[in-house]
Amino acid sequence: MIQATRNFFLMLFLAFVHATQLRFEGFPFPFGASEIFYLLALVATTFLFFNLRHNEVLVDKYKLLVQLSAFWVIIWPMTLYPEISMITGLSIFYSGIVVLFAIKPNPVTLLKSGYVFMSLLLALLLYNLLFDVQIIVFTHPTEGFRFTGAAENPNQLALSFLFFYFVFLYNYKINPSKMLFVSIVVIFIFSLTTLSDALYLSLLVFMIILMLSKVKNVFFRVLITLSLLLFALYLVYFVFSEGLIYESRQAEFRMILWENGWKAFMESPFIGNGLSAHSGAYGPFQAMETHNIFIDLYSQVGLLGGSVFFILLLFIFISIYAVQNVNFRWLLYGFFFSLLTFGMFHYILRNPIFWISLYLILFYSKNYNKNLCAV
Helix, strand or coil, X not given: CHHHXXXXXXXXXXXXXXXXXXXXXXXXXXXXXXXXXXXXXXXXXXXXXXXXXXXXXXXXXXXXXXXXXXXXXXXXXXXXXXXXXXHHHHHHHHHHXXXXXCECCCHHHHHHHXXXXXXXXXXXXXXXXXXXXXXXXXXXXXXXXXXXXXXCCHXXXXXXXXXXXXXXXXXXXXXXXXXXXXXXXXXXXXXXXXXXXXXXXXXXXXXXHHHHCCCCCHHHHXXXXXXXXXXXXHHHHHHCCCCCCCCCCHHHHHHHHHHHHHHHHHHCCCCCCCCCCCECCXXXXXXXXXXXXXXXXXXXXXXXXXXXXXXXXXXXXXXXXXXXXXXXXXXXXXXXXXXXXXXXXXXXXCCHHXXXXXXXXXXXXXXXXXXXXXX
């Protein structure tokens, strides 16, 4: 009963995690539908955690408690300073994510969350068509109409699309069905309505890697990869910067932010400049993000702190390489690099889907050979 309850709320949390517009007003911190489902899932998981057999839990219960306790001993003094109070919220949330996913992910739960996610978006679209309103469905910036679902930003929705595209594709690889095939096609077409350049490039990288998996000759694989990388650079630095997609020349402005973010990083390359946005439209340190997880992160915590993130990514890369099934190895690499590509054009370190995605990739790569992830 507790496990079914936990899976139900986890399903809703994953489906609504993008819904940043479905939040209550008047709270000193963001609180809405996804946060409610997250807390309910976390409570149910906590009860479930100590009632499961050891082989049903991914980590040792007591080691996890010791690690989280030590983490909070270090973090707690920081909460006394208002200027870095955001550390408190992030610490609570992501330490909760650790507990929430300390239990093996249920394949059915992930699939159901994808179907609920799509149903929610279709319901919002239908609501918009029936009542002819532009509420929580479309946004109208200078570049035109973009589908946002219940998110405040189309890129927030786009990242969820990328996540569920992987979930459906992974399931289809394991157990092909017409329902899953239709779901893959629908979610792919639906995702294009976000007009997210980050998503377009991520899907392009995903498809390129899947195509490379079919090339057996190493020389041709390297040649094709280099050619496609050059083509991608052309798209980023010339096509996008000339405003051929958006009249607002959004990507050109983003590159200015990249440049100023890099200048901020160079001011303190080893220890960083602190947890804040350090880029700007006219120079560094104007409290603007670069929309690039690497530049933003390294400008904040420097090479010293950024090395921890780099080691995590390197560990995941090596773990994927150890997967014995070549097809699934390439599929995991496709999702992994598409996530990092997305992060180069949108700051996603605060988005739970990014960390959940890294966790799932790591889980699948570490446990696929044990037949634990038939998703």
